Amino acid sequence: MARAFVETTVLVDALLKRRSDTGIKAIEALRRFETTELPVYAIKEFQSGPLKNFAWFHNKLATTKSFAAAVTALQKMAMTPRRYTVATALEGLREAAEGFGSIPVGKLVERYGTSAKTDSVLCDMFRLSIKVNMVRAWAKRRSICTSTVHPLSCYSEDSTLRQDNDLLVVDSSPCRGAVECCLAGVLRIRQDESRTLRDVVLTQSKKAENERRARTLRSLYRTPKRPITADMCRDLGDAYFAMFAPADSVILSTNLRDIEPLASALGKKVERP
Amino acid sequence: MATAAATIRELKPDAGTGVSQPLEAKPNVVAISDSPRYQPSRISIDALYPDSTGATDVFRTSQRLLATAANYVTESAGLRWTDPVASDDKMSQLFPILLELFCCRELGEGFAAVINGLIHSVRNNASEQWDGTQLKEVASVIDSLRSEPYLNLDQAIAYLDRMERVELVPEPPELDILGDWLDGQSLR
Numbered sequence: 001m002a003r004a005f006v007e008t009t010v011l012v013d014a015l016l017k018r019r020s021d022t023g024i025k026a027i028e029a030l031r032r033f034e035t036t037e038l039p040v041y042a043i044k045e046f047q048s049g050p051l052k053n054f055a056w057f058h059n060k061l062a063t064t065k066s067f068a069a070a071v072t073a074l075q076k077m078a079m080t081p082r083r084y085t086v087a088t089a090l091e092g093l094r095e096a097a098e099g100f101g102s103i104p105v106g107k108l109v110e111r112y113g114t115s116a117k118t119d120s121v122l123c124d125m126f127r128l129s130i131k132v133n134m135v136r137a138w139a140k141r142r143s144i145c146t147s148t149v150h151p152l153s154c155y156s157e158d159s160t161l162r163q164d165n166d167l168l169v170v171d172s173s174p175c176r177g178a179v180e181c182c183l184a185g186v187l188r189i190r191q192d193e194s195r196t197l198r199d200v201v202l203t204q205s206k207k208a209e210n211e212r213r214a215r216t217l218r219s220l221y222r223t224p225k226r227p228i229t230a231d232m233c234r235d236l237g238d239a240y241f242a243m244f245a246p247a248d249s250v251i252l253s254t255n256l257r258d259i260e261p262l263a264s265a266l267g268k269k270v271e272r273p
Numbered sequence: 274m275a276t277a278a279a280t281i282r283e284l285k286p287d288a289g290t291g292v293s294q295p296l297e298a299k300p301n302v303v304a305i306s307d308s309p310r311y312q313p314s315r316i317s318i319d320a321l322y323p324d325s326t327g328a329t330d331v332f333r334t335s336q337r338l339l340a341t342a343a344n345y346v347t348e349s350a351g352l353r354w355t356d357p358v359a360s361d362d363k364m365s366q367l368f369p370i371l372l373e374l375f376c377c378r379e380l381g382e383g384f385a386a387v388i389n390g391l392i393h394s395v396r397n398n399a400s401e402q403w404d405g406t407q408l409k410e411v412a413s414v415i416d417s418l419r420s421e422p423y424l425n426l427d428q429a430i431a432y433l434d435r436m437e438r439v440e441l442v443p444e445p446p447e448l449d450i451l452g453d454w455l456d457g458q459s460l461r
Binding site: 009057096126131136 | 376390447455
């Protein structure tokens with residue numbers, strides 16, 4: 001098929017993880033399609049998820065000034081890497097530290113002070129690499145696909161990523177103070193789709209994200225006059241892509257487990273890069 | 274009464290002697306940018322900061338280290354065909370110089386980002402043979418950094434892009450692990 005509707009996971013892989021296997025696959029998949037359409041909703045999810053997480057880790061490095069302390073903080077956040085186990089990921093990061101730790105820094109510490117210690121050097125190396133990665137990813141977000149579609153008039157990208165002293169700030173409330181989400185009008189006339197998608201969500205795993213999604217979808221057809229808020233827009237998540245992907249397109253996503261049942265219920269196709 | 278314009282004399286260097294000669298008074302004013310005497314010319318960093326004048330210790334150290342780094346890369350390029358082992362060894366010797374340069378990162382974030390990129394390019398290419406284009410690019414980045422060490426992050430990213438265009442990888446491979454951990458799929 002020549003037309004792809006790009007979901008957030010592929011955007012993240014192509015922008016923030018471009019050297020990893022998943023990143024390379026994402027970039028190759030985007031090249032395979034004649035037309036790749038990126039909905040602004042994916043940019044909004046990219047901002048509120050991965051970009052915010054990267055900024056958090058960057059700022060942890062900037063404030064602790066210690067690679068070891070920042071990795072410990074990451075471990076305590078109880079997040080689990082997608083492909084690695086926590087132990088494997090920690091081992092990989094420890095190996096990085098050991099690689100640089102083998103270099104004698106004694107004389108450098110004498111000359112340059114604590115900034116020459118291995119932990120401090122690693123901290124700044126990773127902080128700078130993360131920052132460069134984030135700045136570059138944000139700058140390229142709208143050029144990675146052949147077109148950016150479905151603009152959201154109540155969402156602003158203007159001050160998404162900015163620097164405050166040594167810290168990176170990702171705007172946590174990018175939706176402008178409109179009474180309701182700009183998608184409200186379109187969502188209200190898609191009540192049948194909302195009902196179908198909610199039925200599917202109820203069969204999916206009982207995670208908090210799915211419960212919020214089911215509640216929002218139910219609200220769309222049960223109480224259509226109720227204002228559709230920014231939170232409800234955010235909670236749509238995977239359902240947004242199933243609902244708004246053009247019928248002649250394929251949804252490009254790595255999250256087939258969650259999106260495929262939703263898309264299938266509306267007669268749409270999903271493909272992994 | 275003579276006008277101000279009439280009293281202005283344009284000075285034009287004599288082609289033979291280089292000495293400026295007064296010309297006849299002209300009623301127009303000649304802009305400095307039009308004068309061949311005031312065309313911009315590049316001053317070398319060594320002429321700008323001869324040894325000990327006005328620069329900080331860190332700046333002077335970074336200049337010395339960058340000059341050493343540039344020599345290693347030039348020597349590596351020179352040995353590439355005649356003695357590939359020695360050529361590769363020169364690039365290995367570059368690594369501790371770059372690490373010491375990273376200790377000069379107080380010079381600015383752009384400077385630090387480019388040195389960081391060079392460190393990881395060398396580290397990631399350790400098991401490969403350097404090709405001529407890569408050596409040329411590394412030498413060019415070091416030269417540029419030596420003459421313009423004060424960069425902003427956008428300028429630094431342009432340097433990193435140059436390294437990537439010659440198949441160098443100017444970032445730690447472990448970034449992949451962090452990316453996997455922070456990609457939003459693993460939120461608690």
